[in-house]
Amino acid sequence: MKLENEHILLREPVIADAPFIPKNLDTVAFRFVPLPQPHSKKDSIEWIQKVRKENRNKRTYQFVIVDKKTKQLVGGMGLHHMSKINNKCEMGYLIYNKLRKKGIGFQAGQLVLELAFRKLKLNKVSLQIDIKNKASQALARKLGFFREGRLKQEYFRNGKYYDAFIYSIFKRDWKQ
Ligand SMILES: CC(C)(COP(=O)(O)OP(=O)(O)OC[C@H]1O[C@@H](n2cnc3c(N)ncnc32)[C@H](O)[C@@H]1OP(=O)(O)O)[C@@H](O)C(=O)NCCC(=O)NCCS
Numbered sequence: 571m572k573l574e575n576e577h578i579l580l581r582e583p584v585i586a587d588a589p590f591i592p593k594n595l596d597t598v599a600f601r602f603v604p605l606p607q608p609h610s611k612k613d614s615i616e617w618i619q620k621v622r623k624e625n626r627n628k629r630t631y632q633f634v635i636v637d638k639k640t641k642q643l644v645g646g647m648g649l650h651h652m653s654k655i656n657n658k659c660e661m662g663y664l665i666y667n668k669l670r671k672k673g674i675g676f677q678a679g680q681l682v683l684e685l686a687f688r689k690l691k692l693n694k695v696s697l698q699i700d701i702k703n704k705a706s707q708a709l710a711r712k713l714g715f716f717r718e719g720r721l722k723q724e725y726f727r728n729g730k731y732y733d734a735f736i737y738s739i740f741k742r743d744w745k746q
Contacts, residue, residue: 573684575677577637578674579636580682581633581634582622583634588615592613594666596666598667601700629650629652631682632648633682635674644666644669645663645666645669645674646662646663647679648663649682649690657692657693658695658696660696663682671705688746695738698734699734714744720734721736
């Protein structure tokens with residue numbers, strides 16, 4: 571499956587992407603996304619194989635994001651924890667360091683929400699965000715998510731526990 575607009579293409583990761591991923595993971599990515607650290611090419615290959623299997627089984631819809639002009643990978647985004655019974659799922663995203671704050675997260679987010687609500691006909695999409703992660707909260711709000719709740723001591727990092735916010739969006743409130 572592919573999602574695209576004029577500027578970006580979201581496609582399934584392929585093994586040939588593996589060398590590019592570790593080079594683009596920075597301290598912010600390691601802080602807020604559960605990734606093996608340090609992240610080797612082997613870790614990326616394992617992640618790609620896992621994603622392709624989960625996508626094939628329709629348990630997830632996970633993509634890498636490609637800049638159409640430069641043909642470079644610029645990040646990843648997708649849907650996971652799909653619940654057919656409850657008609658909902660969770661979303662995750664990562665834009666590579668040098669390409670942040672250029673609107674790519676927003677554009678990719680719109681494409682992924684269109685998949686969730688129009689094609690998959692889900693009712694609700696949620697995001698779990700570390701309370702310290704201002705960038706992710708800003709992107710979620712811009713995409714139309716609202717802050718639904720707070721999970722206490724959800725993450726353990728450098729000897730401390732951190733709370734997480736749950737951000738959600740319903741199909742009825744989604745503005746395309
Ligand atoms: C969160 C993340 C995906 C945002 O992607 P992005 O491409 O930079 O986002 P956009 O450029 O589309 O910005 C969307 C909005 O968020 C705001 N924003 C982005 N980074 C911000 C920051 N560091 N602080 C405050 N606001 C920020 C933008 O200003 C924009 O709002 P505006 O148009 O009203 O000004 C990116 O910062 C990232 O990959 N972070 C590391 C991984 C991560 O935290 N993933 C999420 C885990 S829950």
